[in-house]
Structures are given as structure tokens and as C-alpha cells.
Amino acid sequence: MLTEERQQIILEQLKIHNIVKLHDLIPLTGASESTLRRDLQDLENCHKLLRIHGGAQNVISLHEEPALSQKAAVHINEKKMIGQTAANLVQNHEVIFLDSGTTIQFMIPYLIEHTDLLVITNGVDNASMLADYNVNTFLPGGKLKSSTKALVGSNIIQTLENYHFDRAFLGTNGFSIEAGYTTPDSEEAAIKRLAIAQSNQAYVLSDSSKFSQVSFSRFATLDEVPLITDRLSEKESSILSKYTKITEAI
Amino acid sequence: MLTEERQQIILEQLKIHNIVKLHDLIPLTGASESTLRRDLQDLENCHKLLRIHGGAQNVISLHEEPALSQKAAVHINEKKMIGQTAANLVQNHEVIFLDSGTTIQFMIPYLIEHTDLLVITNGVDNASMLADYNVNTFLPGGKLKSSTKALVGSNIIQTLENYHFDRAFLGTNGFSIEAGYTTPDSEEAAIKRLAIAQSNQAYVLSDSSKFSQVSFSRFATLDEVPLITDRLSEKESSILSKYTKITEAI
DNA sequence: GTTTTTATGATTGATTTTGACCAAAATTGG
DNA sequence: CCAATTTTGGTCAAAATCAATCATAAAAAC
Incomplete structure (x- = not known):
């Protein structure tokens, strides 16, 4: 055959x-x-x-909901803790930038602890969730990328250049000592880079499974932006801490 | 298993x-x-x-697929037919505006029949669904209104003023001969009004249950914009047809 | 005709899934 | 309120499945 x-x-x-x-x-x-x-x-x-x-x-399973696949559910508890830790850094009355992506999504439920926030995000699904939680939300205009449901393109870049954030919280597809924080899409990387530049303080959120994973496009080196992650092994922790400021969610 | x-x-x-x-x-x-x-x-x-x-x-979450939410499920078959009828009006290579709201949402599955569309929408949930269907989508920037998940505000108004659409498809909360097309939120009405002005041809989509319902803010009179709806009673149909062009979805 | 490439099936150890068990927690019924 | 029952979350070892490797056979290229 x-x-x-x-x-x-x-x-x-x-x-x-x-x-x-x-x-x-x-x-x-x-x-x-x-x-x-x-x-x-x-x-x-x-x-x-x-x-x-x-x-x-089948690829288009009858019951598949695009929002959260099983894969996303793997590190769910870690992500929850990371989300809570990150949300605790926020102060009342601040203007914050939230990246697209599921890791960042886990911050949202904890944001309601704070009053009078203004959130700018480039993720439409995150925007939808922020609306559910009644958080003041602003979407910069842009082209919608189908696969990740993130806003990208020159339009959003121009918009963000006119804004300034108290804090920015970013997702990543991988981080490593040599390659820094990386993501597969250069357009998304450009937005992350700009969000870092336009904020008083930026953070990258990532569960520890992405340690030493490298993707195509770097948007920051480890020493530029502190990392919020879950418990690393002692070895990983000691190596990483030489290069970046780590906050471990417990 | x-x-x-x-x-x-x-x-x-x-x-x-x-x-x-x-x-x-x-x-x-x-x-x-x-x-x-x-x-x-x-x-x-x-x-x-x-x-x-x-x-x-069952999860009662707001994140549930909006198509299945109880409110939307009432006139589901009517809305499907209306959505299909409206989508058939679209031609390849056109730039179209889609309003926020569940009625408009039912157009999306039928849009994939057409090639090379560009869709501008002010509804983040509709945007998310457009991404699922791999339709080229652009979101104008704006403040996100929690209750309807529509983008509103001066920012989006300014953006839309610079755009022009081949067709615009709008939802409504009610339509009546005296009051025209009305919606409860004046900010959303402003956007609908602008979308009509910036398009070569606009349409309002509404199931017939909204006949003679009146809400706060009018965004168009019946004679300004044709209506796409499901089968009206003969009496309703004869009255309405004096005031507006009706397309009945079958 | 020989060499290289490709496809196949078997074997290995690692990983994942599974069912059973048990103590803690929640619910029920007095 | 307490006791009986049910449900739960956790651990464990067995079973199933997986990815990786290897040797062989067939096909293709030279």
C-alpha cells in the first residue's frame, strides 16, 4: 500500500x-x-x-472553542499565580498596557482590586474580557492578526507612539540568556518593543516552561525588562538572576 | 475510548x-x-x-459563544437568514463596515464566500469572530463600552472620518415609521450615523420583532437606509414599504 | 551495477494516561 | 448539632502511548 x-x-x-x-x-x-x-x-x-x-x-472539531485550547490549560495554575502577582504591582489610577495572549489574560480577574484603572490592550480577546470585568479599556486601532487575535501594523504603532503608560505587561514565546525575550512574529515584536519604550516600567510574564526557548524575533534582552514567572528550579534561578530581575509567583 | x-x-x-x-x-x-x-x-x-x-x-460565562447565549437565541433562524441575505449583497474586493451586535454577527459565516474583503468593525466580539473565519479585519481605535463591547468615543469618530466603505451593515434596537431607526446609546448612534455617511450604500439589519420599537437616539430615518429583515406580516409589509426599501430574507 | 535516498517495521526507554485506593472535605438527613 | 454518606483531591503502580533510534528493504539517482 x-x-x-x-x-x-x-x-x-x-x-x-x-x-x-x-x-x-x-x-x-x-x-x-x-x-x-x-x-x-x-x-x-x-x-x-x-x-x-x-x-x-479533525482540525475543526465540532466542540473546539478557539478561545482556550487544552494546550493553554497546561500551565493554568502557574499562570494564575503569575497573573495575580503581576496585578498586585498595579496601583490605583494608573494607565497600563496589556499585551495580547493567554498568560496576560490571567491578570484581568485580579485587576478589579484596583480602582480607576485605564487599560490599553492590543488583544481583542483580552479586551472582551476586560469589558466583562468592567475595566476601563481602550483599543488602539490596527489590523487584526487572525492567528493570535492581536492588533498589529503601522496604524497601531503610530497610535501607541502618542501614549504613555505607567506599566506595561507583556507575554513572550520564550526567554533565554543569549536570545533574550523572543516571539515568532516580528510585527508583534515591534509592538512589544514600543510598549516597553512608552512605559515607566515594563514586565514580561511567562511560566517557567518557556525558559531557554527561542523564537524568531527578539523584543528585549533579559536585563532590560524584569521577568515575572513561577517557581524555577534553584539552578535555573541562580543562573537567571545574574541577568535579570526575577519575581517568582508563589 | x-x-x-x-x-x-x-x-x-x-x-x-x-x-x-x-x-x-x-x-x-x-x-x-x-x-x-x-x-x-x-x-x-x-x-x-x-x-x-x-x-x-454549563458555563454561564459571558465568554460563551455569543451565538448561543439565550438572548441571541430567540430569533436565531431569522437572524441567520437575514445574515445570509445581507452577506449576499457584498461583492468581491469590497471594503465593508460591520456594526457591533449579534444580528450583524450572523453575516460573518457567509462572508467567506467572497474573496479579498476588508472588514472594518467597531465590535470586538465580531472582530474576534472575523479572525476565526480568516477575514481581513481592521479595528479603528476607541474606548471600549463594557455593556455592548462596542468601540465608541471621539477617537473612533476621527478615525472613521478618514475612511470610506463600499457598504455598511448596521444593527438597531428598534425601528418605527415615526421615530426611524433608534438605539439607546447616543455614542453608538453617532458611529452608526457616521458609518452611513461614509459608505456608498448602507443597510440596517433587524428581525421583524423590532418593528415599532423605539429607543432613545435616532441614527437614521427609514427612507435614508434600506432595511433587511425577515418575513413581515402582509399588513406590516404594506405599511413599511411606503417609507423604506425592504429586503425580506427567505 | 553501485551508491544514495527513502520508506518501513521493530525495539527501546520515556512520557502519558488510567484505575484503584485513601484520607479529607462537603453534603445530607436526622 | 452530630453522624452517615457521598464526593473530592491526592498518590501510586500498571498499562498504554509516544518519540527516537536502528537495521533492513525498496526505490531512485548516479
Whole structure:
């Protein structure tokens, strides 16, 4: 049986059942477990399916809610603590910038402790949540990036140049000693960079799992912006503290 | 049975019964109590349900998909038809303005029929949904109004004055022969008025239940902007047609 | 015809998931 | 109010699944 044939069968099964188990595919294709694993990997790489433990499911699952995938839920407790720690830094009457992204989202419930805040954010989902919590919110205009639902582009850059923040809270896709804070999208990086420049004090929020992860575009070095993260190992902590100011959420 | 499968079953049950007991899930899934507990935990973490003693219930959150919220669900089929009719008016390569609000939201799934659209909207929830459907979207900057999640204020007014649209699609809180199209918030009315002025062609979308409802602030008279609505009674239809151009969605 | 590349299946150890168990907490029913 | 019951969160070991590696066989390139 040819590779194409097998993969066709997999996709057919997926159309019918929405979910397919790896073990059910073995008799259907006559291929080995290893081969089928590779097939699933390939198909996932071209976004034809989504791998799950034990098999695969359709990309556009019927029940999938785009807001928070299971993946986002992995470090949920860490993120909650980080969010609370960050929110505690805020003072009443301040103007703060909130980045897009789920890590930052966890700050929002704790922001209501403070009175008379004005929040500027480039994340539409975060904006929506801020509205739910009745926080004064302002959105700078911009192009909406589909994948991350963040506002980007020259328009928002121009807008932010006219603003000044008491504090800015930023997400990141990775941080490492050599590469600093990095993110895959250079347009988003530009906004993060500007938010740092326009604020009296900026912070990066990240759970410790992103330590030593490197992405394409750097928006700050570690010594430029302090990091708020959850408990690092003692080794990690001692290494990092030479390069940046760390606040560990407990 | 795979993890995803079980969790889908749980969510299905939840959709049907609004509440589900842990013990009822055991025979339905064939999984152990422990496993189902973990499933409930996972699903709660991504806000798909709310755990309660002995089981789980639907999340009543404001973050729920707005399409399914109770208020929106009343005239859901009418709104779908209206949304489809309105979306059919759009041509490829056009720049269109979409108002905030749930009625307008129903246009979005039908917009993907058209290529190379640019959509400007003042509704952050609509913007989020447009991103899900991969539609080019631009948000004008502005203050976010908590209750309706619409962008308002002088900032967005200034921005919109510099733009021009091929078509604008607006929601309304009521329409009547004497009062025209009305909405409770004067700031939102100002934006609707401006969107009409800046577009080659504007439309108001409204299900027929809003006939003869009057709210505080008028943003257009009936003869200024055509109405897209669902089947009116013959009497209503004959009265209205003297004052405005009506498109009835079927 | 030989070498290189590619695809496959088997094996390994690591990771994840699972079900059972138990003590603590919450709920129920007097 | 207390006692009985149910539900819960945590830990644990077994089972399933996974990613990575390796050797072999087929196909392609030279």
C-alpha cells in the first residue's frame, strides 16, 4: 500500500468519525504502528488533522472553542499565580498596557482590586474580557492578526507612539540568556518593543516552561525588562538572576 | 475510548441537559470515576464547563459563544437568514463596515464566500469572530463600552472620518415609521450615523420583532437606509414599504 | 551495477494516561 | 448539632502511548 493511499484512508475515516484511533488504523491499512505514526505526523504538519493521544481528530472539531485550547490549560495554575502577582504591582489610577495572549489574560480577574484603572490592550480577546470585568479599556486601532487575535501594523504603532503608560505587561514565546525575550512574529515584536519604550516600567510574564526557548524575533534582552514567572528550579534561578530581575509567583 | 471522545460526550450531555452527574457519565463513557474527574478538571480549566458537587454544569460565562447565549437565541433562524441575505449583497474586493451586535454577527459565516474583503468593525466580539473565519479585519481605535463591547468615543469618530466603505451593515434596537431607526446609546448612534455617511450604500439589519420599537437616539430615518429583515406580516409589509426599501430574507 | 535516498517495521526507554485506593472535605438527613 | 454518606483531591503502580533510534528493504539517482 502506498503512502498516499494510507493517508487517504486516514482522512476518510476522520471525515466519518471525527476521531480515529491509531490502533483502528492498523487493520484498515495493514501498516505498522510506526508507519501510521509517521503518517499522522505528516498530516498534522500540513494541518489536515490534529494529533491527540491515541490517534487524531479533525482540525475543526465540532466542540473546539478557539478561545482556550487544552494546550493553554497546561500551565493554568502557574499562570494564575503569575497573573495575580503581576496585578498586585498595579496601583490605583494608573494607565497600563496589556499585551495580547493567554498568560496576560490571567491578570484581568485580579485587576478589579484596583480602582480607576485605564487599560490599553492590543488583544481583542483580552479586551472582551476586560469589558466583562468592567475595566476601563481602550483599543488602539490596527489590523487584526487572525492567528493570535492581536492588533498589529503601522496604524497601531503610530497610535501607541502618542501614549504613555505607567506599566506595561507583556507575554513572550520564550526567554533565554543569549536570545533574550523572543516571539515568532516580528510585527508583534515591534509592538512589544514600543510598549516597553512608552512605559515607566515594563514586565514580561511567562511560566517557567518557556525558559531557554527561542523564537524568531527578539523584543528585549533579559536585563532590560524584569521577568515575572513561577517557581524555577534553584539552578535555573541562580543562573537567571545574574541577568535579570526575577519575581517568582508563589 | 480516547480522551477527546470522552470529553466530547461530556460536552454533548451538557448541551442537552445543562447539567450532568459524574455517575451518569461512567456508563456513558465506560471510563472510571477518576478518569472522568480528570476530564471534568481539564474541561473546567479551558472554561468549557463549571464543576459542581457531584458533576458539572454549563458555563454561564459571558465568554460563551455569543451565538448561543439565550438572548441571541430567540430569533436565531431569522437572524441567520437575514445574515445570509445581507452577506449576499457584498461583492468581491469590497471594503465593508460591520456594526457591533449579534444580528450583524450572523453575516460573518457567509462572508467567506467572497474573496479579498476588508472588514472594518467597531465590535470586538465580531472582530474576534472575523479572525476565526480568516477575514481581513481592521479595528479603528476607541474606548471600549463594557455593556455592548462596542468601540465608541471621539477617537473612533476621527478615525472613521478618514475612511470610506463600499457598504455598511448596521444593527438597531428598534425601528418605527415615526421615530426611524433608534438605539439607546447616543455614542453608538453617532458611529452608526457616521458609518452611513461614509459608505456608498448602507443597510440596517433587524428581525421583524423590532418593528415599532423605539429607543432613545435616532441614527437614521427609514427612507435614508434600506432595511433587511425577515418575513413581515402582509399588513406590516404594506405599511413599511411606503417609507423604506425592504429586503425580506427567505 | 553501485551508491544514495527513502520508506518501513521493530525495539527501546520515556512520557502519558488510567484505575484503584485513601484520607479529607462537603453534603445530607436526622 | 452530630453522624452517615457521598464526593473530592491526592498518590501510586500498571498499562498504554509516544518519540527516537536502528537495521533492513525498496526505490531512485548516479
